[in-house]
Amino acid sequence: MTRRYQRLVMVLLMLGCVSLAVGFALRAFNGDLLYYITPTQLYEGHAPVRGQFRLGGIVEKGSVTRIPGSMTVRFTLTDFKHTVPVVYTGILPDLFRVGQGIVVRGRMVSGIFQATQVLAKHGAKYMPPGIHQPHPSPNEEKMLALKRDLGEGTKP
């Protein structure tokens, strides 16, 4: 065994060990590394019982209502399996619109999500205005949009 071969084995061994350690650490913290949870994950009981958490979903069509004379807005977030009603008072980001992926931060109070922060999630699609690509079916489009906007993150 030459010295060079010995060094090669040592370096590869080090790389293997470090990757393994980091891999296990990331697996252990998997649930905490999610920036937000989906409505389905909320219904499955993955949200913290107390305190704030982030919820991500699509703004449901026809659900956005504003309370006149105030900055309060109500809407529902959906992942097309479950929906969560949200209420928020404040300035909404530019990209907030129906069908857009949104991440809200706040807590559940008697079945309604009281948001203290609303962030827009931008999709991976870039195209000029006015171009509409043919879609196979509205339902498939919905699922595609969901996959794109929510990402297929691993469940905690």
Added chain:
Amino acid sequence: MTQFSLFFHRLASPPHFYELSKPWGRAFSWIALVLILVGLFGGLWLAPRDFQQGNGFRIMYVHVPSAWMSLFVFMVMAASAFVGLVWRMRLAYAVAAASAPLGAAFTAVALVTGSLWGKPMWGTYWVWDARLTSELILFFLYLGFITLNRSFEDQQTGDRAAAILALVGAVDIPIVHYSVDWWQTLHQGSSFKGLTSEIAPSMLWPLLVMMTGFMFYYGWLVLWRTRSEILLRESDREWTKRVVGS
């Protein structure tokens, strides 16, 4: 010895690299200049507005190439560190040392442009999601490499210590890249799926031109910086005195 391995053995010799890097660096600098000018013109003037983001999306013509380079430069550093540790090649250590500040700069540009884009689009400058956090860690890895490399009296000790950091830190590269697939993040997923892209062709080509331009820009700078690194490291050698003297 085959022609191919002969080429690499000669390339590894610092005096030979010093000679060869000059014309290559020159060529790279011109290619980079042309590509970046064409890419900027295409991205800022020719490409249409985005259907959702308007003109704001144009920041991606700097953000995406910088972010890509931040990963690429670290891979170059890790590969050089590997070659340096196993084969004890002096030139490889010089390449890694020359790359680190460039990679740190690309990472900083990616972080800052992303943050400036994030405020109008997301509604915040910064979030601690997996993508942004792992990219910030990458920035600190670069800074750590630079300081560790220069913190020993003996340059060779510094080279080896920093090389180990580069190899260990390379674990962060797949984490940055796949963070948007592995975890739910605020940062959008990749617009590239294999060879297809979700970016309209009229917006895509300037981006690809810019990415290629950034590659040549890095190629030029790393050759130039490696030349100075070699001179610094071999300052007591006969060939260095000859080169600098002439």
